[in-house]
Structure formats: structure tokens, C-alpha cells
Amino acid sequence: MFLAVLIALSVSFLLILVRLIIGKTTYDRILAANSIGTIIVLAISVHGFYMGRPEFIDISIVYALINFIGTVAVLKLFDKGTLGDK
Amino acid sequence: MINSKSIALFLFLLGFWLLMSGHYTVLITSLGVISCLLCVYLTIKGNFLDNETIPIYFFPRLIQYTIWLIKEIFISNITTAKVILSKSEEPELFSVKATQKTNEGKVTYANSITLTPGTVTTQIKDNVFEVHALTKEFGDDVRGSEMDRMVTWLEKGK
């Protein structure tokens, strides 16, 4: 059952990867990267259950965190051209 | 320095720690209490321990609001799935007025709009929100301003 969910998550990962590659605008790519992040967060915790080691969930919390902060950083870089104040 | 907000934030963080930890020895739990105190101290030092950080007056009505919001999210998810699969999207852009007074109320309203798929807040200026909707029905839902009334009700507290 967990394996089936993992396979479905990989299929949707590949589908979103298509959007990430064809892109058009930068915002499409950022959006697709953020969605891939969410998929990976889910995949890490499902994989933890599949392997019988649910302490993998800590890692997926960290991944969700880094996904959010990374998206904010990329958006700020496109907005201002720098991460600081200038 | 020690007021209702700092105590509420401390209790919230302590609950978070105890739920995460799972090892209730004296050493680890006392380290947890020190960590929570450090976090509260950082907010006081950075001078941002205000109603936006921890809106305590939201709490009495928060559970009822969350249940209502989850119901809305579920309904609009099904509608969005139908729209995507049946290729019947006709996006539109419009602006609505928000009746909330405070920043935290406005942010809750804007986040609730974005959290229900089918509608996205694109810009905020004072109390006018610009909203992008996937179809006309979603737009009508936002213009009918049921969510606005719910958030204003949440904001009033007890």
C-alpha cells in the first residue's frame, strides 16, 4: 500500500517536472519547485512508514521548513536582486 | 515583560516541545523549559511580541472557525478538481473590501482566501484585496463575503 502511494507520488513528481522544464515564466518554475517540495515532504514520511522507521518524520519537517525558506529566498532574489536591504 | 502574551507564547511552545519530545527525563525536560524561555526572550529582545505574533483574543472562537474552514476547503477542492478535469475554467480578477480592523485579521482573511483552492489573493492595499478566481462561481463565493463575515466574527473574540 505504501509502495503504491510512493509510485503515485513519483508519477506526479514527473508530471510537475514537465512544468518545471517548459516553464514559460520564472513564476511557473518557482511554483512547480514549491509543489515538488511538498510532494517530497509527503514522500519522505510515506517512505519512513514503508521502511518501518517512522522517525523519518523529523527529516520531513526539516524539508518542509527548508522548502518554505528557500522559496521565500528565491522570490526575494527575483524581487530585489539581493537578499539584504539595498 | 511578563504579561498575558508572553505567558501564552511560553505555554504554547512548551506544549509543542512536550508533544515533540517523547523523552520525559529531568535533564531533557529542563532543557526544553530553558529553550522555551530563550525563544520568548528572543521575541522580547526583537521587540515583536505583540498581537500579530500571538493573537490571544482569537483563541475562544478558533476551533469553530477551523472546522468551518476545513469544510470550505474540502468543498472547493472537489469543485476545483472538477474544473481541472472538465476543462471549464474561465479565470477572472476582481477586488473586494475587507471589513477587518487589525493586521492579523486581514492576514487571516487573505490566507483563508488563498487556502481555499480556486481563489488567490494577489494584492493587498489597506483594506482592499485583489482576488484571482478560477471560475465565476468561486468569484461569487468571495463576493458573497461569507468568509469575510466569519473572519470578522473570529476577530471580535469574546
Add this chain to the structure above:
Amino acid sequence: MLDLSIQIISIISFVGGVFFILTGSIGLIRLPDVFSRIHAAGMIDTAGASFIILGMILQSGFSLITAKLVFIGIFIFFTSPITGHVTANLARKKGVIPIGKTKGKTL
């Protein structure tokens, strides 16, 4: 009996989550512009994630793992609208014109 029904509910919940995630990714490819695609991404973040997390909660039984799964759910629910809004806001500010009609005065 109870065990079996919990298993069945958890499988239904996984199927629902997978359905919403696949629909969201199809929408992410098929919809015409950035602003519409944000709705599809929001669907992955809300319905997809919460159904799969619900399925895992039912599988794990009641323990501290449940609390951590709930934290992931709350965190995703908290950050998904922020990134969605900021992306839309930036695209709008940089002059991406949305497809479709605009009603009344916009900002």
C-alpha cells in the same frame, strides 16, 4: 473488526490524497497561466497533503508520531498560502497579465 475498518478508511484516504495530487499536477500542466496554476498547486498542498497525512495517522495508531504528523500538516497549511500569495503578488507586481476578464477596478 475495528482494526479492519481503520485499515479500510486509511486506504480510502490514501486513494483520495493520490487522486487530488495527480489532479493537481495535471492542472499544473494544463491550466493556461501562472495565476490559474496557483489554484492547482494549492490543491496539492491542501487536499492532497492532508488526506495522505490522515491516512498515515490512521496507520500509525495513537502515539507521538501522530503529533508530529499533525505538525507537518499544520506547517504545510500555514506556509502554502504564503508562498502562493507571494508568488502571485510578485508576478502581478512585475506585470504578468492574467488571462480572462477583469471585473471592476483592480489595484
Add this chain to the structure above:
Amino acid sequence: MDNLILKVCTKVLFTPIILFGLYVQFHGDFGPGGGFQAGVIVAAAFILYAMVFSVEDCKVIMPPKLNFFLLALGAFLYGFVGIIGLILGDPYLSYDVLGTTKEAGQHIGILLVEFGVGLTVCNVMISLFYSFANFNFGKKNND
């Protein structure tokens, strides 16, 4: 970034992220984690705050002087725990002599060394961000 939603939500998220980092720090010997990851998570909270508000606002919470002091303190703690073992007649960085029993000594030693690593990593990340944040990537300001 001048965005109301981002500002309010960063204020809300700041303390839980730091607390999660400290959780990873102190539970390093029970599950995945440890000093290095914890330091990066805590630093990520500061970096998020500095990006959304401004570097100056972040310097109110973590002044550069305190930052350098903590950076050095972490490395000092690591070395100091090692040298205690050396003084008490064991090899460098052996934890057995720190507590009354061997087990307790191991626990305290690992906790202290990991704390030193976390402190150093966190403050190195923050000071790197302070140094390079205002670097302009060849793009003009357009607002």
C-alpha cells in the same frame, strides 16, 4: 520584502522554528539529527527574519558582537570537553570520565560536544549571511 502577509507570518513562525531546532539539538542521540542540523535550522529562522524584515532588524536580536562571541564559545566548548578527558588521564574527547558512571558520562559528554558544534554552526551561518546579504547579483533595483 514589503508584504503584509509575509511579515505577520514570519513573526508567528519565528519561535516555533527556533524551538524545533533546539529539539533536534537535544534529541540528537535518540533519532536523526545532531548539532550540525540543529545549528542550520536555528540559523534558518534568523535568516528568514533578516530576509523578510531587514538585516538591521535581525542585528537587534543577534548583534554581530554576540554572534562572534558565541561562534568562538562553541569551538571553545568542543575543545574544552576534549581537554577535560585529557587532564583526567584518558585520551582526547573521551567522555567516560565526565559523569559518575560510564553511561552518564557518555550522555553528558555527547550533549556538551553537540551543543558546541550547534552553537558554532548556527553562528557561522548567521555571520556568513551578514557578510554576503547585501551582495548585489548584477541586477538593478526596479522599484
